[in-house]
Amino acid sequence: MDLNIKGRTALITGGSKGLGFASAEAMAREGVKLALAARTEETLRKAAESIGAIPIVSDLSDRAGVLACIDKTRDVIGDPDILVINTGGPQPATFAESTPDGWRTATDQLFHFTIEMITAFLEPMKQKGWGRIVVITSFAAKEPVPNLLYSNALRAGIHGLVNSIASEVAADGVTINAVMPGFIKTDRMTSMGLDLDRVAKTIPAKRLGQPSELGDLVAFLCSERATYINGQAIACDGGLLQGI
Numbered sequence: 001m002d003l004n005i006k007g008r009t010a011l012i013t014g015g016s017k018g019l020g021f022a023s024a025e026a027m028a029r030e031g032v033k034l035a036l037a038a039r040t041e042e043t044l045r046k047a048a049e050s051i052g053a054i055p056i057v058s059d060l061s062d063r064a065g066v067l068a069c070i071d072k073t074r075d076v077i078g079d080p081d082i083l084v085i086n087t088g089g090p091q092p093a094t095f096a097e098s099t100p101d102g103w104r105t106a107t108d109q110l111f112h113f114t115i116e117m118i119t120a121f122l123e124p125m126k127q128k129g130w131g132r133i134v135v136i137t138s139f140a141a142k143e144p145v146p147n148l149l150y151s152n153a154l155r156a157g158i159h160g161l162v163n164s165i166a167s168e169v170a171a172d173g174v175t176i177n178a179v180m181p182g183f184i185k186t187d188r189m190t191s192m193g194l195d196l197d198r199v200a201k202t203i204p205a206k207r208l209g210q211p212s213e214l215g216d217l218v219a220f221l222c223s224e225r226a227t228y229i230n231g232q233a234i235a236c237d238g239g240l241l242q243g244i
């Protein structure tokens, strides 16, 4: 299926590895002109070079870094047609372990970052009459994971944000959706110290997902083929979330 996005421009944050890079690879195959943002320069440059994308070295965990990334994006590709909002996950914590500083850090990292990105690039999309935004969240937004309190709470809030914005922009040719990874085999997932064979047995598909399986979904949602899908949170999880 031709996704009909050849020549479109896209910014993918957290784009050097894992789910962000898999989304970038899927869009590069469709002829999208890409900018990728992440912190670690060497990894980012190699990843970008492998798919002909432009690297934007940025730390997106504070406002100054986010604003610098927005400016740099405008310099290298202009206001993007497509925005994929993704970054590293917050620190683990239970409610008993959570602290005011922990909440502030996680909120900056996930929530304020998402709002800054959307604020910067939504209006130009509306003016063009075409735009796609996908926020990579987590199945934890629907099925809280023990010990991942910040993620459980803030991702659910992001879904509320996505939903609300969709109803404001749906008539302007802009879609905004969330994608919820289940257990996908990335560096982050393999470094969390989980017994992944045991985890796989709890998933109806009996295996972890491949990053490309999520990347293909993101590319589809960012395409001309997904014009009537708006304000949704779609899981890519091998059947993990049921009846939610």
Ligand SMILES: NC(=O)c1ccc[n+]([C@@H]2O[C@H](COP(=O)([O-])OP(=O)(O)OC[C@H]3O[C@@H](n4cnc5c(N)ncnc54)[C@H](OP(=O)(O)O)[C@@H]3O)[C@@H](O)[C@H]2O)c1
Residues within 6 Å of the ligand: 013, 014, 015, 016, 017, 018, 019, 020, 037, 038, 039, 040, 041, 043, 058, 059, 060, 061, 086, 087, 088, 089, 090, 136, 137, 138, 139, 140, 181, 182, 183, 184, 185, 186, 187, 188, 189
């Ligand atoms: N993999 C899964 O199964 C799964 C499941 C549920 C939710 N998620 C969520 O999906 C997101 C992506 O996960 P992943 O598995 O793809 O992780 P990953 O393999 O660790 O990749 C994370 C990407 O984000 C970048 N990044 C991290 N912190 C950043 C920062 N402060 N500023 C800029 N870039 C930053 C990383 O590059 P640098 O480190 O060089 O900056 C990298 O490019 C995370 O929020 C994670 O919690 C993943």
